[in-house]
Amino acid sequence: MTARLSDIAAQAGVSEATVSRVLNGKPGVAGATRESVLAALDVLGYERPVRLRQRSAGLVGLITPELDNPIFPALAQVIGQALTRQGYTPVLATQTPGGSTEDELTDMLVERGVAGIIFVSGLHADTTADMTRYDQLRGKGVPYVLLNGFSPKVQAPFVSPDDRAAMRLAVTHLAALGHTRIGLAVGPKRFVPVLRKIEGFQQGMAERLGLSPEESEALIQHSLYTLEGGQAAAGALISRGCTAVVCASDMMALGAIRAARQQGLDVPRDVSVVGFDDSPLIAFTDPPLTTIRQPVQAMGQAAVRALLEEVGGTPAPHSEFVFMPELVVRGSTASAPPPVRA
Numbered sequence: 001m002t003a004r005l006s007d008i009a010a011q012a013g014v015s016e017a018t019v020s021r022v023l024n025g026k027p028g029v030a031g032a033t034r035e036s037v038l039a040a041l042d043v044l045g046y047e048r049p050v051r052l053r054q055r056s057a058g059l060v061g062l063i064t065p066e067l068d069n070p071i072f073p074a075l076a077q078v079i080g081q082a083l084t085r086q087g088y089t090p091v092l093a094t095q096t097p098g099g100s101t102e103d104e105l106t107d108m109l110v111e112r113g114v115a116g117i118i119f120v121s122g123l124h125a126d127t128t129a130d131m132t133r134y135d136q137l138r139g140k141g142v143p144y145v146l147l148n149g150f151s152p153k154v155q156a157p158f159v160s161p162d163d164r165a166a167m168r169l170a171v172t173h174l175a176a177l178g179h180t181r182i183g184l185a186v187g188p189k190r191f192v193p194v195l196r197k198i199e200g201f202q203q204g205m206a207e208r209l210g211l212s213p214e215e216s217e218a219l220i221q222h223s224l225y226t227l228e229g230g231q232a233a234a235g236a237l238i239s240r241g242c243t244a245v246v247c248a249s250d251m252m253a254l255g256a257i258r259a260a261r262q263q264g265l266d267v268p269r270d271v272s273v274v275g276f277d278d279s280p281l282i283a284f285t286d287p288p289l290t291t292i293r294q295p296v297q298a299m300g301q302a303a304v305r306a307l308l309e310e311v312g313g314t315p316a317p318h319s320e321f322v323f324m325p326e327l328v329v330r331g332s333t334a335s336a337p338p339p340v341r342a
Contacts, residue, residue, distance in 0.1 A: 004046065011040035023049060060088045060307065061109035061117040063102060065095050069225065069251055070279035071294065075120055075147070078300030086308060088115065103133060110142055116307045117144040124158075125149020125192045143310030145303045149192040150320045157306040157316040159299050159323070163193050164200030166292040166325040170246040170274045171204030173290075173327055178336035179244040179272060180209055183237030184220045185230055185256060186248040194222075197248055197276075223252070230255025231262075234273070238263060243271060243336050250275035250282045253289055257332065268334035278328055287331035295323040 005016040012019065014033060021029050022037040029037075041048055060083050064072045080090040091114065093105040100108070102122050109117055117137070123129040124146045131153040137144060138155065150158045167184070174182050184201045186194045198220060205216040221236050223229035230252025234245045238260060247253040253275030260271040267273055267287060275282065278293035302323070306316040 007044055008037065008040045008046070011044055012036040025049075058088055058115035058311075059091050059109075059112060061091050061093055061106075061114045062120070063093045063095070063105050063109075063117060063122060064120045065122070067094055069249060069277075070281065071249070071277040071296070072120060074280055074296050075300055078297055079118060079304055082301050082304040086304070088308075106133075106137060110137070110140060114142065115311050117142060118303050118307055119144060119146045121148045121193075122146065124151050124154055126190055127151075127192060127195070128190050143307060143315075145307045145310070145316075147299065147303055151192070155318045157303075157310075157318070158320040159303045159306070160193075160320055161294045161299065161325050162322050163196035164203065166276060167197050167200030167246065168204040168207070169325065169327045170276075170292060171201060171208055173329065174244045174246070174272060174274065174333065175204075175208035177244075177272065177333060180336070181240075181242045182209075182219065182244045182246065183234070183240070183242035184246050184248075185233035185237065185252050186220065186222055187225045187229075189222055194248065201246065225249050225252060227251050227255040227258070231259045234259040235262070238265070238271060244274070244333070245271065246274045246276075248276050250277045250279050250289060250291055252276075253291065253332070254285060257285075257287075268332050270337050272333040272336075274333060278326075283330060285332075290330045290333040291328050293326040293328050295325065299323050 005019050008019045009016045014037060018029060018033060019037055022034050038048060062076060062079055064076060067073050076092055083090045091109060093109060095102060095105065106117065124134065125148055131151055134154045134156065145157050145159065146154065147159045150160060171182060186197055188194065202213050202216045205211040219242060221233040223233035225248065230247050234256030237245050245256045247256055253273050256273045257267045260267050265271050275289045275291035278291045282289045282291060302321050309316050
């Protein structure tokens with residue numbers, strides 16, 4: 001312990017006697033000095049004595065649809081870290097096929113006395129879902145914030161990426177490479193992010209290629225947000241003559257690459273593919289994926305700030321905080337192939 005005391009004292013810039021008083025919880029130490037000693041403990045990797053550890057300010061629930069898509073663990077990590085820094089303990093609740101529903105997970109979290117809940121890509125994003133469930137949650141005095149998918153029927157803060165701008169970025173990039181037959185592979189049409197991506201895609205196709213909404217509608221394929229869903233959607237779009245496919249998730253984009261290869265085509269020489277999310281490890285695929293990066297760090301931190309304001313009694317406005325995505329160009333896009341001569 002003597003060696004530890006000297007290490008901690010040197011790191012904090014105080015005497016060993018001061019360190020001893022702090023560790024034993026004795027009075028007579030200035031608050032700033034006490035914090036310096038505790039910080040030195042953290043820096044040197046020593047555990048704080050139990051009585052000196054920060055008590056949890058409460059539990060905060062985080063409900064995600066699944067963890068197979070790497071973007072959800074990435075968001076969960078950012079949100080969890082931001083909550084922990086504020087003294088809260090995150091509780092991750094994940095929906096699984098055939099498992100607990102969002103409503104069941106919400107009830108479980110409420111029973112455990114959570115201070116608030118953050119919903120990621122939940123039923124609030126489904127235009128066919130009953131939104132009164134969120135009013136009932138509000139009636140129980142549980143504040144919440146919703147990520148990805150806005151509903152004017154829900155009185156709460158929302159945090160979203162700009163899906164329309166994301167699709168315009170993708171179309172602009174591909175049109176600049178000479179592609180004129182650009183397809184869009186997206187999820188089911190009832191979801192708000194899907195509807196917004198379609199709007200952005202059609203705007204981009206009109207601005208860059210002069211296509212009417214009806215003409216670009218023929219280049220949109222709905223499927224599931226999975227590798228297999230992307231493979232099926234891209235296969236259909238390639239068969240319609242698309243030389244480029246914009247996908248609504250990186251997982252779908254990996255499926256699109258597989259679909260192209262199954263048809264004997266090379267990515268990006270014959271078909272260019274753009275993903276959405278820029279989830280971890282996606283830069284190391286074959287080829288490295290060109291994608292639209294969601295501002296995960298900024299969105300996660302904004303969600304936590306908005307929730308803790310509500311928890312603290314300062315309700316955040318019923319509005320949507322929209323974050324601008326970024327195009328990340330890698331190896332899955334290239335110039336359009338020359339037209340095939342008859």
